[in-house]
Amino acid sequence: MELIKISPQIISKEEVITTVSKGSFIGANTEQVTLEHLKSDCIIPVFSKDNESTISHYQFIKKASEAVQELFPNTEVYLPNIRVSHIVKGRIPSAVGKPAKELLEHEKTLYYERCAFTIEVPSLKQNINGHELSLSIGGVRAYNQENLYGKKSMEKFKAFIGFTNKVCTNLCVSTDGFSNEIRIASINELEGQMKSLFSNYNSANHLNKMRKMSNYKLSQRQFAHLLGKLRMYQHLDKQEKEMVFPVAINDSQINNVARDYYQCPHFSKSSDGSIDLWKLYNLFTEANKSSYIDSNLERSVNAYELINNLGNSIQFNVPNWLLTN
Numbered sequence: 001m002e003l004i005k006i007s008p009q010i011i012s013k014e015e016v017i018t019t020v021s022k023g024s025f026i027g028a029n030t031e032q033v034t035l036e037h038l039k040s041d042c043i044i045p046v047f048s049k050d051n052e053s054t055i056s057h058y059q060f061i062k063k064a065s066e067a068v069q070e071l072f073p074n075t076e077v078y079l080p081n082i083r084v085s086h087i088v089k090g091r092i093p094s095a096v097g098k099p100a101k102e103l104l105e106h107e108k109t110l111y112y113e114r115c116a117f118t119i120e121v122p123s124l125k126q127n128i129n130g131h132e133l134s135l136s137i138g139g140v141r142a143y144n145q146e147n148l149y150g151k152k153s154m155e156k157f158k159a160f161i162g163f164t165n166k167v168c169t170n171l172c173v174s175t176d177g178f179s180n181e182i183r184i185a186s187i188n189e190l191e192g193q194m195k196s197l198f199s200n201y202n203s204a205n206h207l208n209k210m211r212k213m214s215n216y217k218l219s220q221r222q223f224a225h226l227l228g229k230l231r232m233y234q235h236l237d238k239q240e241k242e243m244v245f246p247v248a249i250n251d252s253q254i255n256n257v258a259r260d261y262y263q264c265p266h267f268s269k270s271s272d273g274s275i276d277l278w279k280l281y282n283l284f285t286e287a288n289k290s291s292y293i294d295s296n297l298e299r300s301v302n303a304y305e306l307i308n309n310l311g312n313s314i315q316f317n318v319p320n321w322l323l324t325n
Contacts, residue, residue, distance in 0.1 A: 020079045023169030025118050025138075026296055027289040030083040033112075035061055038082070042111045043090070045148055052152035057084070057115040059187045060141050060157060067194045068119050068137050078120040085293050086113035086144070114142045114293040118171070120164060126207050129214045129278045131266075133163040133172065135203075142294040154183040158297055159194055161201045163210075167266050170285035173300045174206040180298060209308055213278035216314045220273030222323060223261065223280075226310075229322045230254050244321040245309050248295075248302035253287035260286060281307040 024032070038058040045054050061080050068077055088111050091098070095107035118138035125134040140158040147153070158180045162173040182193045218226065231254060233247045249257075260283050261269050267279040267286070275283075284303035291299050313320035 020081055023081075024083070024289070025081065025136075025164065025169050025171050026083050026116060026291070026293065028085065028292050028296075030085045030116070030293065033082050033084050035080060035082065038084075038112075038115075043109045045088075045111060045143055047147075047152040048149050049151040054143070054146065054148070054152075055141075055155050055157075055184070055187050057082075057112065057141055060115075060139065060190065061117050063187050063190045064117070064137070064139055064159070064194060065119060067191050067198075068121070071195075071198060072121055072124070075121060076123050078122060080117040080119050080138075082115065082117045083293070084112035084115045087111075088113055111143075113144050114140070116140045116293045116296065118164065126163070128207065128210050132166045133207075133210075134166060135161070136164040136171065137161045137198075138171075140293055140297055145294060154185055157182040157184065157190070157193075159197055160297055161198055162206065165282065165285075168282065168286060170282055170289075171297075171300050172206075172210060172281075172285065172304070173297060174201075174209070174304055175301055177201045177206060178297060178301050210278065210281070213281055213307060213311060214276045216311045217270075217274045217276040218280065218310075218323075220269065220275075223269075223273075223275055225325075226322055227254055227258055233322075245306060246302065247306065247322075248299040249284060249287065253284075253290060256287040256290070257283045277307050277311050280310075 024030075035058060038056070038061070042057070044056045046052060047054065061082065065077075065080060090109035091103060092107050092109065095103055098107070116138065118136045121135040121137070125132055127133070138160055145156055158178070159182055160171075160173045160178045162171060162177045164171060177197070179193070179197050182190070184190055184193060230247055230249060231251060233241070233244070234251065236244070257280075260267065261275060264283065264286070267282040269275045281303060284307065285300060288296060288299045288303060310320065310322065312318065313323060
């Protein structure tokens with residue numbers, strides 16, 4: 001199964017610097033910023049024990065963008081869609097003691113604890129169950145997962161390659177298209193790590209599994225039963241949890257899934273109350289937009305694995321704790 005590549009062409013500099021994918025791939029408490037803002041307006045945190053600089057969000061996204069351009073030469077690639085959260089504010093030394101409302105712009109400093117981005121390749125697309133998906137590459141950097149109070153050490157990054165559902169901008173990320181343990185000492189090491197991730201990603205298998213999701217469905221009774229089991233999972237003891245498929249979705253997100261089962265214009269239930277697993281998967285990925293940046297990709301992958309687990313149980317008639325009494 002091949003991706004559909006439409007009208008490959010060399011994109012002019014003017015087009016490259018103005019084209020950004022539309023829509024929000026994550027909500028939560030994030031805001032959208034530009035790469036230039038991260039470069040020009042944000043300070044760079046350091047490791048406090050030796051004052052060595054961390055790898056900045058700007059460096060991470062810039063290097064990832066270069067890797068994508070190299071991977072898809074002469075192909076339209078959108079500018080990164082960047083979302084940030086957990087702003088850390090400060091001030092320059094001369095502004096010490098000055099009331100916050102009187103601070104001038106040049107006296108303020110800031111950086112964002114968490115940052116996520118996607119880079120869309122719109123000319124590489126597929127139609128899955130009536131919805132257009134385009135190839136997307138991105139990553140996450142969360143300073144809260146670093147020990148900034150110690151000495152400089154290997155820094156952690158997350159990266160993915162997958163698809164964006166153009167109907168709702170939901171991210172579709174598979175297990176082999178995600179790495180949450182990229183550890184590097186310098187930004188120059190990132191390119192090799194990302195190329196390794198890209199080479200191990202099987203897009204045909206990913207697309208095929210998503211396409212098959214529409215072959216299986218839950219009745220309204222089974223859907224209601226599933227929601228109840230998802231709530232119960234959080235309260236199982238450790239030993240019981242180890243015996244069932246892991247669930248990352250939280251209670252508030254389960255509420256959103258239940259609401260959108262009735263109200264979502266694209267993925268709500270059928271007239272008889274049933275819902276196929278493709279629609280259910282998109283209800284999960286839509287609900288996942290409320291996850292914080294540092295847990296969003298892990299939950300996205302878990303949703304993909306969970307839906308496939310349900311599909312395998314239905315296809316092969318295998319007992320599943322989430323579906324059985």
